[in-house]
Amino acid sequence: MRALHTTFAALALLAALGAQAQPADVPGAADHPMIRRFAGSWLAGQRVSDWDAAAVPATPEFQKADKYKFKDLVELEGKVTRLVYIAPRGKSALEVWRNYEQALNQAGFKKRFSCERDCSDLYFAWTRQLDPTKGFTWAKGDIDTPSGSRYSLTSALTFDQGRMLVGTLGKPGQEATVLLYSSLAANATTGLVATYLQIVEPKAMATGQVTVDPAALQAGLAAEGRVTLTGLFFDTGKTELKPESKAQLDAMAELLKAQPALKAWVVGHTDNVGSFEANEKLSLARAQAVVAALTAAPYKVDAKRLAPRGLASLAPVAGNADEAGRARNRRVELVAQ
Structure with missing residues (x-):
């Protein structure tokens, strides 16, 4: 009987040691x-x-x-x-x-x-x-x-x-x-x-964390002839501008008002996921949505000053191998004519 109790005690100790050996979770996870x-x-x-x-x-x-x-x-x-x-x-x-x-x-x-x-x-x-x-x-x-x-x-x-x-x-x-x-x-x-x-x-992004300076848009156009409009937002695969795009639209309208001779292309770009034909249509439709917003009230920019174009994945600014690169490639640019 003593030997049996000793065996059970040893097994219990081994079980306890095994339980202690399991590593702890990631701290705070x-x-x-x-x-x-x-x-x-x-x-x-x-x-x-x-x-x-x-x-x-x-x-x-x-x-x-x-x-x-x-x-x-x-x-x-x-x-x-x-x-x-x-x-x-x-x-x-x-x-x-x-x-x-x-x-x-x-x-x-x-x-x-x-x-x-x-x-x-x-x-x-x-x-x-x-x-x-x-x-x-x-x-x-x-x-x-x-x-x-x-x-x-x-x-x-x-x-x-x-x-x-x-x-x-x-x-x-x-x-x-x-x-x-x-x-x-x-x-x-x-x-x-x-x-x-x-x-x-699904979760709405916190907005109001970045302000858009019309002077920065002008500086980009002057330096490179184009500028990426980082404050324009669309749901995945959609063409409707999200409400948090207002600050970017405000800045674009102010720039166009301050530069009455400026004419520009509004150019949509995508990553290379999916067919080229679908991405070409998506990029053009997004550019058209931006032009439509700027030519309507309250901005009322002359439609002759803006022309939408869609380039799909033809002009990437990063590789498409990972999500970080694809996110950079999904963009709308303002390009001086």
């Missing part, structure tokens, strides 16, 4: 309120942006010229939460995946697409084109194996048993876009599963 973590997981990495741009693949299809670039992306703006979890040892990749999938479905998830088999090309396109863990804050600790080997948390996501799910969650008009990816953590020797969650919630 927490689950997203919409989606709780798989039981027993630890939050190994996080990046939260109160307002930013993000993208998810629209389909699992790739460009013909490059199988590691998606055929089409959904460009999003709002509050962006990105999380990486490591599930407890002993849980299979499929078990973790099914639990997340079932929880999402029970909450009314609307699937855009999913991949559960042969998803390695999807993984490589996603990591190379969208760099999902860029700018992450990582917890202290590593991904360890039963044999004592260790791997960096930055290598947590892999193509091994990888599965991806993309869709929306929430009430109509307030849907958050969710991307879920799960795989073996680092490699098969760890016996662990990594899960990535990206949640983009």
Whole structure:
């Protein structure tokens, strides 16, 4: 009996040591309120942006010229939460995946697409084109194996048993876009599963943080013959000017009033996501929306002084390989005639 008690005590001690060995979550990090973590997981990495741009693949299809670039992306703006979890040892990749999938479905998830088999090309396109863990804050600790080997948390996501799910969650008009990816953590020797969650919630950008100086517009035109109108805002894929564009329109109208001889092109630009024909129409329609706003009340600029043009992705100012570059390329410029 004494030996039995000693055995139980030893097992209890080992269990306690195992529990203590699990690293702590990223300091200050927490689950997203919409989606709780798989039981027993630890939050190994996080990046939260109160307002930013993000993208998810629209389909699992790739460009013909490059199988590691998606055929089409959904460009999003709002509050962006990105999380990486490591599930407890002993849980299979499929078990973790099914639990997340079932929880999402029970909450009314609307699937855009999913991949559960042969998803390695999807993984490589996603990591190379969208760099999902860029700018992450990582917890202290590593991904360890039963044999004592260790791997960096930055290598947590892999193509091994990888599965991806993309869709929306929430009430109509307030849907958050969710991307879920799960795989073996680092490699098969760890016996662990990594899960990535990206949640983009629609949210209006805080405005009034930047003022537009008409003199700065004039200086740009004088120096380069063109100036980027950073204060014009459109919803993704839309052509209607958002209300927060008023300060930029005010400055443009003031500039045109102060320079009565000035004639200009209003030129729309896009990134290279989607077909050229669609982007050409979008860029032109946005330029037309700006001209329409300036020639209508209260500005009433002479329509003969402004001409809209759309160049789609023909004149990029940055590479289109990542979201930061694509965001710079989506712009409207004022170009002196």
